[in-house]
Amino acid sequence: MDKLATDMSNLANTIARSLSEYLGDPSTRCITKSCSKSTSFLRLNHYPNCPFSEETFGLVPHTDSSYLTIVHPDKVGKLQLKINDSKWVSVRPKPGALIVNIGDLFQAWSNDVYKSVEHRVMTHSGADRHSIVYFLCPSYDSLIGSCTGHSPIYRSFTFGEFRKEVDKDVKQLGCKVGLPRFHL
Numbered sequence: 001m002d003k004l005a006t007d008m009s010n011l012a013n014t015i016a017r018s019l020s021e022y023l024g025d026p027s028t029r030c031i032t033k034s035c036s037k038s039t040s041f042l043r044l045n046h047y048p049n050c051p052f053s054e055e056t057f058g059l060v061p062h063t064d065s066s067y068l069t070i071v072h073p074d075k076v077g078k079l080q081l082k083i084n085d086s087k088w089v090s091v092r093p094k095p096g097a098l099i100v101n102i103g104d105l106f107q108a109w110s111n112d113v114y115k116s117v118e119h120r121v122m123t124h125s126g127a128d129r130h131s132i133v134y135f136l137c138p139s140y141d142s143l144i145g146s147c148t149g150h151s152p153i154y155r156s157f158t159f160g161e162f163r164k165e166v167d168k169d170v171k172q173l174g175c176k177v178g179l180p181r182f183h184l
């Protein structure tokens, strides 16, 4: 498990580095400098089969509160992405392929150049589903500001502050608001 976490971490950092360098000066703008092993984590998901309805959520629609997320799904499928704010599209699993989702923090950092993808998992009536997911996150005191330097869409915030807002909204409203809370 340690080796898997290390490999996922290396891969996530490599992808994050490429995506952040694509947007600007690698020496000052690379987000991986703020990434932390203490807040990044691996999650093992198990979705029991649900005989009642194919319309039952395994995981409700959400965006990830990470820089980016790497998903290793099994063969069952059922991960869906929301396209153009309206249509749910299924991701067909390919043997040996990983799925990389942009998270909320990368969206804020890139000033909306990269979009945090809304996604959900539906249950399967005849099969359990499993996935291994790695969330690349910064340390709690890292400041997330726009990398573009002008006309930022979001005010700067720390990852700790973001997590606190999300927890508060989930408790008080029953759902995550996320980035819109930080809109300027």
Ligand SMILES: O=C(O)CCC(=O)C(=O)O
Pocket (backbone or CB within 6 Å): 043, 045, 059, 064, 071, 073, 079, 119, 121, 130, 131, 133
């Ligand atoms: O199981 C999956 O395919 C996705 C899991 C996911 O979105 C999550 O754990 O946040």
Ligand SMILES: [Fe+2]
Pocket (backbone or CB within 6 Å): 062, 063, 064, 069, 119
């Ligand atoms: Fe997710």
